[in-house]
Amino acid sequence: MDYAIQQVLNALSFGAEYALLALGLAIVFSIMGLVNFAHGEIIAAGGYSMFAITSLLTGNPFVVIVGALLVAVLASVLLERVAFRPVRYADASTGLLTAFGVSMILQNLFLLLVSPRPIAITNLYFLNWPIEVAGVQISTLQVFETVTTAIAICLLVVFLKKSSFGIAMRAASLDFEMVRLMGIRANRVVAVAFAVSGLLAGLACIFIMARRGSVDPTFGFNPVLKAFVACVLGGFGSLPGAVLGGFLLGAIEVGMLVLLPQSYGGMKEAFVFGIVALILVWRPDGILSPAVEKGDKL
Amino acid sequence: MSLSAYISRDQRSGLVGSLLLSCLLIAVGLLVVYFGQRYQLRIVYAAYVNLLVVLGLQVFMGNANITNLSHSAFMGIGAYVAAICVTPVKIKAISLPQAPWGLNAFALDPWVSAFIAIAITALLAWLVGLIITRLSGIGATIVSLALLVIVHSIFLHRTDIFKGKQAFFGIPQVFDINSILIISVCAIFVARAFRESHWGIQLRASADDEVGARSMGVNVYRVRLIAWVLGSVFLAVAGISYAYFLGTISARPFYFTHVFLTVAMLILGGMRTVTGAVLGTLLISFGLEGVRYLETGPELLGIKLPELLGLSGIMLGVVIVVTMAFRSSGITGNTEIEQLFNRWRR
Amino acid sequence: MLELHNVRVYHGPIEAVHGLSVSVSEGQCVVLLGPNGAGKTSTLSAIAGVASSRGQITFNGHDLEGLSIEERQRLGIALAPEGRRIFSNLSVRENLLIGAATRTDRPGVASDIDYWFSTFPVLHERSDQAAGTLSGGEQQMLTIARALMSKPRILLLDEPSLGLAPLICKQIFALIDSLKAQGMTILLVEQNVRDALQLADYGYMLNSGNLMSEGDRETLSRQGASMSTLTGINHT
């Protein structure tokens, strides 16, 4: 029983991390059709900013966390201005390849300017300590992660449903040009989408860092790869799909950890991706693929 | 009967273009054979192997306009299958003592091994292609990425077959610069012939307007699958050429770094044309050599430059971003080399 | 108020309109007529900034050259596009709210929404439903209401009667008539020649991107016979 509860928590916390990242990807994609491969480097930027703040300013974890969130948001918005604006109205593959290029540049900049080796950042370890609840050993980090993700998702829903800007963003995911015809500034919609995306990446960064305790140039790569898979699983561009895909992927991963014999540990990824491919054979557009909507063309 | 009774005007034009590109390749090859040192020979060889990869990418990605990122995995499959088949039993007894299915108990001659490697790669590509060709643009890209990860983790995990991170050594070095020259010239003709073929035209039409092509009776899935499998043959040949020249392989070169490198080559040159594939490969291959030199922190004009690890990666990224921002169809756009010459003449 | 001088409209490399001059003055209802593919939608797109164009377009003395879609809207140009393009996953109320995105007077926006709800009680009944579930006629009403929520100075209206039953068409034309009576400036694109000409103060007749004729209601009506052969729409 203990074991089962622990594994469920494991799945939830993995799923939460993927859901945060997948949501960030999906928000940007739904509005401007961009598959942002550089999302992982936003996470890494958050990680490196923790290092910078710790070594230059203070090790106070609160400052470090807020600083990392800020840096992630700024980096995300900045990338849009510099790299993605010229290809905003280009076709999907142009945007995708641009994002690739950006990702390569950033990874190698980290390598060149900081170090190719991992850098330890240990002041977030305090988030992660074991506690006993009703006789079951669990880690606080997993609880934090799940709860924070739940809160973030709720806030996002409220923002999208209630604020006028949120409504505009939902409209933009249906028909961006029509939103501009309503006088809403395209640049602002896109900037907010990237800011939200960066904020979610920053949150994920904090939890990944609390678990891993070090950052290297390819820090964000694996998490974002998973987030992509989560997006595709849920249906690319669908926000509920991103959340669903994230948690589903978390469950599949933990399921693999539990089911696969120890000697196949290294093959976990292969099995996970294989299952995902099978799901896609069943539903090529993902589980909750969004309706392609351009109004009612006659 | 004249030739033109059998082939279309575009195909004739394609033959001329392929000839021109072949001359370029042979000229570079001869230059390095007669004037280059061993080190330069290796660079040119590597460039031509990458040319095979980029041509293989062009066949699918360029004609179908679907970004594919799994190509290095197929190259790896080709290389490993050939390596396992061709490596002498004596060596395999040392390097793969625990290989299953009697993989270490036989050795075949290089031609048969190459043939088997191509067949297995194409077969796997066909199986995967059944899925991938049915997905829409981004879905296909992400699945191709997943494929890369899967294949790589199998290479790493099954050390009893692939030796994982260690080198798989003892492959007979049967290829030299002449072999790769002949192969890449053939590859250019094949890639160009496919582009101008009935299938190639249908595929390009479906890339521009999938619904329209479908309504004209084009079986989009089928032509995509044909291009996908043909592309995988190019990749297998690239892998084999790589293994047969170096004599040792490992899993590392068949992963992300190589994927990015070759995608950048294709994008810079222009993925819609074979000319673009050749141009991009040559420009980046030789351009990067310069950057790599800077990376090591050389002394220039008496100034000792610092070591700049990562510079080549940054340059590649910049090439991609700048190309996408200012000329997303690459240097050549939609124009093949012979069309360019024709335009000049007029 | 709105002046087009020798405007050419492009869709990528294709030139859809080959030098058109149109003039709309304050409070006027001007109609663009022409068969399918004549370039009517292209002309409106050029004014709204959706399609690229050469030539001069001025609005209230502002040269629109180089202005983005949203800047033009903020000058007071509202487009109710062909095919309606409502935000189908958003509720009816949210569609109206988005129409008023550039306004800052919240009470005014609320009272305008109430006004449209009283004008079209159907929209009121469905105010919290997804707009995609509305019927074609209801969607068209929503489109016009959404465009007017921004309190524009000119309304560009693209084929509002497209695909609607005669009875609904009548309602739509009655609405346009009442807008005109309230002094709204309207540039209307229609294939329904007879009804459109009844509303219009002035009209332009296009065919394959060229101006065929222009004139006031009577002039155009007199040419009606030749027009009906062009448009293929029976004019009786």
Ligand SMILES: Nc1ncnc2c1ncn2[C@@H]1O[C@H](COP(=O)(O)OP(=O)(O)OP(=O)(O)O)[C@@H](O)[C@H]1O
């Ligand atoms: N997005 C586009 N890309 C390419 N060509 C276009 C595009 N939109 C319109 N065209 C072409 O421009 C010409 C004019 O089209 P437009 O839509 O302006 O006609 P229209 O008068 O509004 O016709 P309809 O009555 O059918 O709405 C047509 O030949 C059309 O094919």
Ligand SMILES: [Mg+2]
């Ligand atoms: Mg039209």
